[in-house]
Amino acid sequence: MFKPVNVAILGATGAVGTELLELLESRNFPLNNLKLLASSRSAGTHLKFKGESIKVEAVDEKAFDDVDLVLASAGGSTSKAWAQTIVDSGAVMVDNSSAFRMNPDVPLIVPEINPEAAANHQGIIANPNCTTILMAVAIYPLHQVQPIERIVVSTYQSASGAGARAMEEVKIQSQAILKGEDPKAEILPYPLAFNLFPHNSPLTETGYCEEEMKMVNETRKIFNTPHLKITATCVRVPVLRAHSEAINLEFKAPFSVAQAREIIAQSPGVQLLEDWQKNYFPMPIDASGKDDVLVGRIRQDISDPNGLELWICGDQIRKGAALNAVQIAELLMEKSLLNIAKSSLKV
Numbered sequence: 023m024f025k026p027v028n029v030a031i032l033g034a035t036g037a038v039g040t041e042l043l044e045l046l047e048s049r050n051f052p053l054n055n056l057k058l059l060a061s062s063r064s065a066g067t068h069l070k071f072k073g074e075s076i077k078v079e080a081v082d083e084k085a086f087d088d089v090d091l092v093l094a095s096a097g098g099s100t101s102k103a104w105a106q107t108i109v110d111s112g113a114v115m116v117d118n119s120s121a122f123r124m125n126p127d128v129p130l131i132v133p134e135i136n137p138e139a140a141a142n143h144q145g146i147i148a149n150p151n152c153t154t155i156l157m158a159v160a161i162y163p164l165h166q167v168q169p170i171e172r173i174v175v176s177t178y179q180s181a182s183g184a185g186a187r188a189m190e191e192v193k194i195q196s197q198a199i200l201k202g203e204d205p206k207a208e209i210l211p212y213p214l215a216f217n218l219f220p221h222n223s224p225l226t227e228t229g230y231c232e233e234e235m236k237m238v239n240e241t242r243k244i245f246n247t248p249h250l251k252i253t254a255t256c257v258r259v260p261v262l263r264a265h266s267e268a269i270n271l272e273f274k275a276p277f278s279v280a281q282a283r284e285i286i287a288q289s290p291g292v293q294l295l296e297d298w299q300k301n302y303f304p305m306p307i308d309a310s311g312k313d314d315v316l317v318g319r320i321r322q323d324i325s326d327p328n329g330l331e332l333w334i335c336g337d338q339i340r341k342g343a344a345l346n347a348v349q350i351a352e353l354l355m356e357k358s359l360l361n362i363a364k365s366s367l368k369v
């Protein structure tokens with residue numbers, strides 16, 4: 023049993039924030055006090071937790087005074103705006119945004135892969151990008167048996183990655199199209215209902231968008247393989263909340279399909295789901311609401327004797343975001359890494 027701690031959710035009203043709330047309840051996280059923080063837009067509204075109604079407060083300078091742990095999911099600019107206040111208050115921040123992921127003083131953790139990195143935290147731990155977590159948890163068990171030399175990944179990303187309002191927008195767009203009206207795009211850059219488009223994150227000088235570069239850089243950091251070859255194409259699809267990914271892995275020597283299946287079937291955080299007779303493989307509707315990343319269609323790459331092909335689906339809001347953050351928080355509790363001496367981290 024752990025001593026209950028004071029937790030704040032920053033971004034409690036969002037898609038990930040509400041899932042964090044549900045996970046703290048369903049996993050019976052040892053809580054003393056729970057504070058729900060958001061912008062002034064939703065201050066005064068209420069959210070349910072263990073049958074109680076908790077008032078949402080606007081975040082301010084004093085919000086973190088009595089807090090041990092902050093689970094932040096309110097976007098990069100909000101994380102950047104409050105991180106120093108949180109660290110200075112002595113709380114530990116598990117940050118879901120991309121703001122600090124590549125900071126060398128900030129561990130980037132998927133608990134099934136690199137839990138040991140938590141020991142080095144200085145007040146902030148970053149939760150990786152959702153597509154990166156889902157891929158990493160699925161392929162790491164194979165990488166442990168035989169190091170991966172190159173990854174080629176294509177993603178099929180749901181609206182949830184752009185937040186609760188984007189999910190709502192896709193539903194409204196679908197209704198408009200079915201009524202013969204023009205769909206309006208206000209949150210996402212283009213209509214997503216009955217459509218798809220390359221991921222809308224800003225383009226970088228490489229020609230890859232930021233989402234694609236997150237898959238490259240964050241996977242390297244989590245695996246501690248700075249030179250691992252990775253190329254990604256990220257696409258948004260009109261699915262509400264689970265991401266899918268087609269992953270091609272190249273090893274130094276052949277990796278048997280049978281062994282890959284056996285490894286996936288036994289590894290934590292993943293579930294083998296394939297019925298070759300029925301041509302049934304993971305779908306977003308199977309993955310939605312589930313903790314495990316579903317893996318299927320494991321097959322030999324016919325173009326490369328050292329290659330394997332995989333198809334995965336994972337709940338973007340759960341393992342891709344909120345669940346991974348709560349697992350990090352549980353790790354901090356287990357390893358007594360929460361009540362640290364005052365950190366001098368400057369961000």
Ligand code: A2P
Binds near residue numbers: 062096097184
């Ligand atoms: P609010 O409901 O007040 O806008 P999502 O990722 O689903 O869009 O959710 C974003 C979350 O981040 C929401 O809880 C949102 O609160 C919160 N948020 C957005 N901007 C700020 C801000 N400037 N300060 C605090 N919370 C913010």
